[in-house]
Amino acid sequence: MASLKELSKRTEGLVGGHRACAGCAASTAIRQILLAAGDKPTVTGICTGCMEVVTTIFPYTAWNVNLVHNAFENSAATVSGMEAAYRALKRKGKIDAEIQFIAFGGDGGTYDIGLQSLSGAIERRHKMLYVCYDNEAYMNTGYQRSSATPYCAHTTTSPAGTKIPGKPQKRKDLTEIIIAHDPAYAAQATPGYYMDLIRKVEKALAADGPSFINVLSPCVPGWGYPLNQTMNISKLAVETLFWPIYEWQDGKYKINMKPREPKPLVDFLKLQARFRHLLKPGNEHLLEELQAEVNRRWEVLLRKEQATNG
Secondary structure (H helix, E strand, O other), rough: OOOOOHHHHOOEEEOOOOOOOOOOOOHHHHHHHHHHHHHOEEEEEEEOOOOHHHHHOOOOOOEEEEEEOOOOOOOHHHHHHHHHHHHHHHHHHOOOOOOEEEEEEEHHHHHHHHHHHHHHHHHHHOOOOOEEOOOOEHHHHHEEEOOOOOOOOOOOEOOOOOOOOOOOOOOOOHHHHHOOOOOOOOOOOOOOOHHHHHHHHHHHOOOOOOOEEEEOOOOOHHHHHOOHHHHHHHHHHHOOOOOOOOOEEEEEEEEEOOOOOOOOOOOHHHOOOOHHHHOOOOOHHHHHHHHHHHHHHHHHHHHHHHHHOO
């Protein structure tokens, strides 16, 4: 794995001058991912979403690699098409360069609108990495809920009040849906543990087939926290078991961080305005439900790791 010193000498794939919010985790994650990709020729694609909007304001671009922009549902379809064209040109002897392909999408363009094109790309076994930067809502259009939004989170289309306690449904477990496709590699990560993310990108790009990384990306305006807390919240998501960082390859699970004494979930929730209503008297049962669900998912993940590693 590349060291920090080696990474510091590489060419930046996402450069300054973009319009992302101060404290944006997604821009940090993409910068880390492109550094991990190294100086090999890299072709990327991104669908409509926060990062597409803030990095490609005409006539400027913050991307220092080849980038194709496409519609909400098409990031996986477009990049898989480019990868197929690349393989055809190689077979004909018209190109000999080793090129990497990375597709990016937010949770709206991945969990919801683009799920079918991602599923198809993995089924067709394109050698590409798909990265979902998951900020858990449709953040660039006004903080509407997505299927990645957690239970009880306040959004503009699931407002917490007397009728509902925030989003009434549980979050879709996309990483497990992708694993069910039997990709070459799949993982969850967060920019708070950046060397873990970089190592996973290297493994994903080296895998012989489709790979997927789901990156939790805290959002300052959407989640409602001080902008200097982005990395702290990224780490708290892992330390409270809200967002386990793990990987899957060749049918085996590996949990990359097992807190000896996990912190209570409320430590993660209380820093965010979208969960502020849960701390009011009378909502204690909702906190208990959320903690129980986090514990249940963690136990399931532990059992999967144990079962697949003999």
